[in-house]
Amino acid sequence: DGGITQSPKYLFRKEGQNVTLSCEQNLNHDAMYWYRQDPGQGLRLIYYSQIVNDFQKGDIAEGYSVSREKKESFPLTVTSAQKNPTAFYLCASSSLRQGNQPQHFGDGTRLSIL
Amino acid sequence: QQQVKQSPQSLIVQKGGIPIINCAYENTAFDYFPWYQQFPGKGPALLIAIRPDVSEKKEGRFTISFNKSAKQFSLHIMDSQPGDSATYFCAGSETSGSRLTFGEGTQLTVNP
Numbered sequence: 001d002g003g004i005t006q007s008p009k010y011l012f013r014k015e016g017q018n019v020t021l022s023c024e025q026n027l028n029h030d031a032m033y034w035y036r037q038d039p040g041q042g043l044r045l046i047y048y049s050q051i052v053n054d055f056q057k058g059d060i061a062e063g064y065s066v067s068r069e070k071k072e073s074f075p076l077t078v079t080s081a082q083k084n085p086t087a088f089y090l091c092a093s094s095s096l097r098q099g100n101q102p103q104h105f106g107d108g109t110r111l112s113i114l
Numbered sequence: 115q116q117q118v119k120q121s122p123q124s125l126i127v128q129k130g131g132i133p134i135i136n137c138a139y140e141n142t143a144f145d146y147f148p149w150y151q152q153f154p155g156k157g158p159a160l161l162i163a164i165r166p167d168v169s170e171k172k173e174g175r176f177t178i179s180f181n182k183s184a185k186q187f188s189l190h191i192m193d194s195q196p197g198d199s200a201t202y203f204c205a206g207s208e209t210s211g212s213r214l215t216f217g218e219g220t221q222l223t224v225n226p
Contacts, residue, residue: 004157006157031212040123040218040219041218042120042203042216042217042218042219043158043203043214043216044216045213045214048212048213050212058213090157090158092157094212096212101212102148102160102163103160103212103214104160105150105157105158105159106157107155107156107157108155108156108157
């Protein structure tokens with residue numbers, strides 16, 4: 001089945017540590033996105049990429065970094081500069097064919113501080 | 115960042131009731147308005163979407179009403195069921211890009 005796989009499901013970060021969240025898709029989608037979800041705040045865009053080796057900052061990029069070396073993969077690193085990293089992180093992808101194409105989401109990674 | 119404002123934050127109805135969730139947007143360049151449904155511990159899933167050239171779209175028990183002049187749209191769930199209990203998000207985007215701007219979400223509870 002085609003879809004988006006996020007791993008791990010749960011992740012714990014120690015003080016001063018960088019952690020990387022994995023996102024892989026087999027939908028052959030060009031665009032991929034990372035969102036952060038906090039209670040009562042909806043989904044906020046961290047980074048997005050529309051093509052391999054290129055990505056753009058979203059609304060809350062500070063303290064995060066990404067790479068897009070392959071079309072299928074868009075890992076997110078939460079750096080030690082992100083002082084409040086506890087949240088539910090969602091990865092999504094979409095086609096860039098003509099017209100509005102829906103975003104498809106993975107089942108998220110929940111990050112907590114140790 | 116142009117916002118999408120969603121209300122209410124939470125909603126409780128009895129089985130068979132018709133919950134209504136409202137959204138208002140600011141960006142007049144938005145021309146695609148999807149609704150997503152999210153169950154606990156899962157990612158959001160596309161429920162239904164509308165473009166502003168129509169005033170209403172219905173898919174099964176779910177209906178979107180759209181008022182372009184007021185820059186508002188709403189989701190109605192007919193004959194609601196306990197299985198509809200979830201968080202619902204509205205969103206908007208421009209044709210020219212693929213970015214979605216999401217509302218804050220509405221937690222719906224349908225009691226048996």
